[in-house]
Amino acid sequence: MAENNSIWDKLFNMDRRWIFLLMAVVVIIPFFFKMGLPINTTDEVEGIYNYVDSLEQNDAVMIGFDYQPGTMAENQPMSEAVMRHCFARKVPVFITAVLPLGNGLAEEAIANLTDPDEPGTFQRVRYREWHSYDYGQDSLPSRVTHDQLVNLWERDHQLREDAMGWVFEGVDYVILGYAPLFHIVLLGMGRSIVSQYPADLYGNPTENMPMVKRNKSAREVDLGVTVAGSSAVLWWLTYAHESYGMPIAFGVTAVMATDYLVYLQSGQIVGQMGGLRGAAEYEVMLKRDGYSIEEGKAFRGMDVQSIAHILIVILIVVGNVAYFAGGYHRKGRRLRAGR
Amino acid sequence: MYEQIGIWLAAFFTLAIYSFLYKENPVYRFAEHVVVGISLGYFMVYTYNNVLEPRLVRPLFVEGQLGLIPIMLLGLLYITRFFRSVSWLSRYPIAVVFGMAMGLSFPRTMLSMVLRQAEATVIPIYRTGYAWHDVLGSVIIIVGTLTALIYFFFSKPHKGWFFGTGSKIGIWIIMIAFGATFGFTVMGRISLLIGRVQFLLTDWLHLIE
Amino acid sequence: MLSLRATVPAMVLFAMAGNVLAQQGAGVLAPPGEVTVSDVPNDGGDQLLVCFEPSPDDERVNSYTVYRRMQGEGDDAWRPVRVLFPGQGTSFVDGRDPDYSVRPGQIYEYRVTALSESGEATGPVYVAEEAADGEWFNTNKVRILIGCAVFLGLIFFFFSKAQSGDKLYLRPIPGIEAIDEAIGRATEMGKPILYIPGLSTISDVATIASLTILGRVAKKVAEYQTPIMVPNRNPIVYTVAEESVKQAYLEAGRPDSYDPDSVFFLTQSQFAFVAGVNGIMAREKPATNFYLGMFWAESLILAETGSLSGAIQIAGTDAVTQLPFFITTCDYTLIGEELYAASAYLGREPKQLGAIKGQDYFKALVMLIIFGTLVLGILDVLANTDLVAWLDHLVTSPAAG
Amino acid sequence: MRRTIPLLIVMVGGIMMMIQFFIPHQISQAVFGLYTDYVPVIAGFALILGVGSLTRVHYHKVRRRAENWQYSLLVIFFLYLMPVFGIILPASLGGQAEEPSVFHFLYRWVQIPIQSSMFSLLAFYIASAAFRAFRARSAMATVLMLAAVIVMMGQVPIGDYLGKWFPALGLWILRHPNLGGKRAIQLGVGFGILATNLKIIFGVERNWLGGAGR
Structure with a gap:
């Protein structure tokens, strides 16, 4: 037995940096072998997808970038996927943030979706560009829709060949950005969006923007998607959904996902994306319906995720086998094994 | 050009943080302190540019809405926090913000976190078309919520058929729920690592597409 | 819902160009029908529910625009309060648009214009008989x-x-026994106790609960003459923790055996704190580790190191995501509300x-x-x-x- | 003045907003409007607390030449560098308008990578803890780990290869037993928030007053 124990002892006392190294190898190597394992979609994510899919340019969606860079790997693919879906369906998107850091993330998401060097992205036109443009004898309607604006704009401008479509700032999206005490801001937006955000992130007055003219208060917004790495999602639930009935969907990190399923079952939210898997499911559906030409980062990450999970399970099993085989469970513990 | 410099900088800082896995070291400490400064600095800039400037500074000093002066004075009281003799004045803005926020929260929390949750547990056990696992599922939702609540009930000892058995079932349900959290947490942490590796391999080293 | 309505077949109808067209040629749009206005219940008196009958040619209509004016105003006072597109129905709540708010008690007149590819058609003017009225209870x-x-x-x-001094019953919480037992064990082994009051601020309920328990633990420790170490991350929590440990030694009647270095501020940065505590565990080899309070990602690293050092570990937090890690790595875990209850039980502050x-x-x-x-x-x-x-x-x- | 009036403000404000919720009348709406329009501005000033205390802590460290004081200098430098480039001098990198501002550059290429990397460190510690610390010490811990493994494997695509029932079982755990347990915990959280609301409004909990002016 003593001999036996020493083997286990050695195993347990080995430098944990070896395990770190193993982990590093396991998440790096699979990137070089594309497996593309299929991902099945679940009701939780389909709930959001189908909801957004039923909207069009007269509706509106509000996306909350309520996370920090720390959880970006999980959250960014979610917000990009929903935003892509909205852009493709021409649904206007209001962008807010519970934390100031959300602003930068929102800008980055827009930049990614409108990257001119990537095929299948959108071509962005900044607010000042199209708003102050000379349209000849046609005046620009103050509540101009996406389609109307495209008609006017395409007289003088050509859409990039590999682009999915136009995106006009102020018509298709606006970054309202961060405001402190966001729950109060949510309540205030139920009365009027302009009162809470007189200007957007770049200082453009929101009251002149067609999408704000068409959706003056958050009551007229058809879906709020809060993408978060914290319990900020509950603010949306309490202060937007329960206060003036805005339908809400959650995009949360895996760490929080299991806690918030209760709100799906209670019918308070229309759907939930949990972690990288949730984002990957959304990407799969976008590709299926032709809203994107290939799945994004989340889907590609899921292969690696598979392998890493196998490693963790093996480590747990081996560790426990060693623990009991080595007789550690009997040694020197006076407290009864608690919970 | 700047993007290239940026990517190298980002790669440097990523590796600096990972160097902690080997050992705590000055490079790691450097990165950690840089981020403390930058993140609060960022916060400062955005609060000014997006809140104070459009909602206070511009209306007050440019448009001359003098009604905002008391608001500004109240806000400025926060500064007194740093002067021991008058620091009690900083309680005033806190009290205004805090008190109303608490009152605002009370009925709304009652609705969304308590009443709605209780309502959602009032579900039928069987409806036509339910498969056996659906029926079992409904029963488990109802019984699980009930027994887990019993476990956290402190006014009766865990004895007898209701409180004794109930709390025992309850703790098992809680353990299964924690198991799910555990699994998802592991998943989340790995996803974050994958995100960083994706950055290093794609944007920095261009090893994969 | 109570809805009174009056129709005023106004002359305006025939003056409208769209309508003249409608009467001239086939395939031209028929105007929308009757408008019904009723007060919205449980509001502040600034909302009216407006319904109208769609045009018979509804399928060809691109949008309906609802116009409103106050009773008695002229033709130039019509304001477009709402545009409704197909699929958005033929009713809406007027007054929600901050640009066209509804005044309580004011009687309004409405008319609806349908717009299609081939032109527009305006329905007659209707006077709302109901005005918006505010209620005092929802x-x-x-x-x-x-x-x-x-x-x-x-x-x-x-x-x-x-x-009033009534004794309130709380069932025994097993965690409290475990705490006493763990202190006993450290005393027997002659090794120190490590107590971490969480990494959060003083405003966290879990931190407050933890500090109460710390007072009790410190008192026991003072009685047994066992060394205790309390590293802190938050400066304010640090001062409170120091205070309560000092107080506990005083209450135990051993103020002179209080070591002022036992409660200390480590660092504010999260992972540097973890590195520091890990160093303490390696050097001092505490017999018992308490992790009570609010923890984030560091919970796992702390508990793993502690479990390898062979210490008895007692954890307690209300952070649901950290609880599973504590449960699998510690000997005893106070789950969520158990932590609050334990603190109220030990603290004996009546209102808590x-x-x-x-x-x-x-x-x-x-x-x-x-x-x-x-x-x-x-x-x-x-x-x-x-x-x-x-x-x-x-x-x-x-x-x- | 020092304690009573702030406590009174909290009580009056709290009770007022509590009642406001039930009254739809215009007067109550006006109170509410005033609150949503101005309170966020006051809250914006709370930034002073964060910036001030961070500056103070690190300034003291530098002045006392405490251990590793050089790092504190670094914190202060970057803390004030950001507003310089963000508000006072919103310069772009090379002086041209299209180029990103220095402010944005620092955010994007310094802050984002450091924060994301910090959070991902945990993946390594989980691997190590999986081997050395996650123990089936008791029946309950065993159940916990079993559920964890099923859910974990059910969430990744490779789980499908273990059989269709496997991810289905994972989802079933997530949607039923997990939901029951979590609902009870969430209700507990809800009660906790409600009690805290009341304790603060009625002055039972006074920690928010802080040590200020004691």
């Missing part, structure tokens, strides 16, 4: 009011009970205990409803009744509008 919120009142009542009842009791009784009400669901659900299956639906109807608050 009847949709009766159940919430009841909930709030009961909760408030229970909390205050137990506050007063606790203050009262709050726990008040919550407990409200919890009992919720349990009663759920138990009712279970019983009625079984009855439904056996007797083919529909009692759960009835209960659901009884407890469900109307959705916000």
